[in-house]
Amino acid sequence: MNRWWDDKRFGDIDSPTYVYNQAIIREQAFLVRKEMNDITLLYALKANSHPIILDQMKNEELIDGVDVASLGELRKALRAGFPPGSISVTGPSKPLRFLKECLSVQVGTICVESIVEMERICTLGGMQSGNLLLRVNPKEEVRAFQLKISGRSTPFGVDEEDLGEALDYLKSRRHVLPFKGIHVHAGSQCFSARGFSLHTQAVLDLANDVKNYGLPVSIINLGGGMGYGNWLPHRKADIVAFGNQLRYIRGQHGFEGEVRIEPGRFLVAPSGVYATPICTIKESRGTTFVILEGGVNHLFALSHIGYQTKQIWVEKQSFGEGESKKVQLVGPLCTPVDSFGGLVELKNPRVGDVLLFPCNGSYGLSMSPTGFLSHPLPQERFVDYE
Ligand SMILES: Cc1ncc(COP(=O)(O)O)c(C=O)c1O
Structure with missing residues (x-):
């Protein structure tokens, strides 16, 4: 498949952003x-x-x-x-x-x-x-x-x-x-x-x-x-x-x-990728929580009450070295609903790393509860290349 989101041009993303091609x-x-x-x-x-x-x-x-x-x-x-x-x-x-x-x-x-x-x-x-x-x-x-x-x-x-x-x-x-x-x-x-x-x-x-x-x-x-x-x-x-x-x-x-x-x-x-930085990483009673800047308020479809019941497709923008870790991805909302699917495997997650969620050009922002907690809306950027 065309992995257009691997492009170096997105290296400057430092806040929740949708990129559409x-x-x-x-x-x-x-x-x-x-x-x-x-x-x-x-x-x-x-x-x-x-x-x-x-x-x-x-x-x-x-x-x-x-x-x-x-x-x-x-x-x-x-x-x-x-x-x-x-x-x-x-x-x-x-x-x-x-x-x-x-x-x-x-x-x-x-x-x-x-x-x-x-x-x-x-x-x-x-x-x-x-x-x-x-x-x-x-x-x-x-x-x-x-x-x-x-x-x-x-x-x-x-x-x-x-x-x-x-x-x-x-x-x-x-x-x-x-x-x-x-x-x-x-x-x-x-x-x-x-x-x-x-x-x-x-x-x-x-x-x-x-x-x-x-x-x-x-x-x-x-x-x-x-x-x-x-x-x-x-x-x-x-x-x-x-x-x-x-x-x-x-x-x-x-x-x-x-x-x-x-x-x-x-x-x-396939035209849209949601990108969000990791804000905080926390351990709680044996689970590693990777707390993202944006969560189901921007991408409801990945929540466990949205459509997502399978393994979340997530990639790290900088493919850093280090150990793979099983983590729970959660967003910034004060509710357990704000969690992306089940545990996912991430290589050496660090605060500030940008995570990418490919193939979310549909039912992304258009079906998300953006008003809850009034976090800023994500940026939306457009590119046009094969
Ligand atoms: C009446 C109707 N038409 C078309 C669609 C588009 O469906 P999809 O995005 O799965 O192609 C929907 C989605 O809910 C719908 O309700």
């Missing part, structure tokens, strides 16, 4: 485009909505549009210059004021997740243009997604069992709810092309059911979820195999409409 974002987007050439590629802003990343994606035309989940994300996308028609809105909480702004700027797609949301859109006069997709929570979960958010009891989408009621509502309001298809986001961190194809198959089967119910489907959105690990041993989704599976299943099914995907992590994860 824009060349890697470009590379990831080119890869997805090349291998999944017959899809519409949206970027899920929740993974990282830094304005510089959005500007890059927009100006370099790396993607076809964006998936936003809140009023704040909608405004960020508009500020970056994405045409409203290229914006798709999904998320379980869409208050009236959010939907009102979506309609007034004329976003291209709203993925509704309940009859209540459809009622709200009707109250606001309906969607005069664009596409309405129905987010569905299928009966079966796809086990290949490590973080599953459908196929079980969830607040996301309409349960497959209740599809009839939702479709009846859509049928009765066709003039204000321009139904075009379905959206299913199965979850995150899928590394199996076979798992992704099972998911695609399930969504196409659902599309058939909807069509048989009397509502034609011209768009399916398969959500995101292509995996990119920030743990050791490192893993990533084989996008060539994902692309092949997608083409195969689609061909078998004979679906001729538009297929959308909306990855977040896969496009940006």
Whole structure:
């Protein structure tokens, strides 16, 4: 893999810092485009909505549009210059004021997740243009997604069992709810092309059911979820195999409409490294605590209640000589929650050494509780080299 963070240029880091490499974002987007050439590629802003990343994606035309989940994300996308028609809105909480702004700027797609949301859109006069997709929570979960958010009891989408009621509502309001298809986001961190194809198959089967119910489907959105690990041993989704599976299943099914995907992590994860100095080292009853300047307040995903359940991927910037030691990495917050996974092996850790956490360009700062204890925000730097 491209270990761009080994570069000497980062030797001056002396406080918590994210470094993002824009060349890697470009590379990831080119890869997805090349291998999944017959899809519409949206970027899920929740993974990282830094304005510089959005500007890059927009100006370099790396993607076809964006998936936003809140009023704040909608405004960020508009500020970056994405045409409203290229914006798709999904998320379980869409208050009236959010939907009102979506309609007034004329976003291209709203993925509704309940009859209540459809009622709200009707109250606001309906969607005069664009596409309405129905987010569905299928009966079966796809086990290949490590973080599953459908196929079980969830607040996301309409349960497959209740599809009839939702479709009846859509049928009765066709003039204000321009139904075009379905959206299913199965979850995150899928590394199996076979798992992704099972998911695609399930969504196409659902599309058939909807069509048989009397509502034609011209768009399916398969959500995101292509995996990119920030743990050791490192893993990533084989996008060539994902692309092949997608083409195969689609061909078998004979679906001729538009297929959308909306990855977040896969496009940006490898582009970002979080770096933080060691502040203090302490022994307590047989455990060595390495207390970092920044912790889960900057990188919640590595906490044991975040996503991280595997071996933390951490490197020391200066590969000093000396003994390896098993240590517990903790952050600066006054809570035991602020600890990065389990014990990790570090070579000769010293106060002032900078630790690097690779592959955290996604779900880093954007999902961290930065307000707790009011520590300064980390710096965010951008570089652009192969
Ligand atoms: C609706 C929806 N789409 C896309 C994504 C992006 O997922 P990922 O970053 O795993 O690709 C998410 C993530 O939670 C999501 O909820």
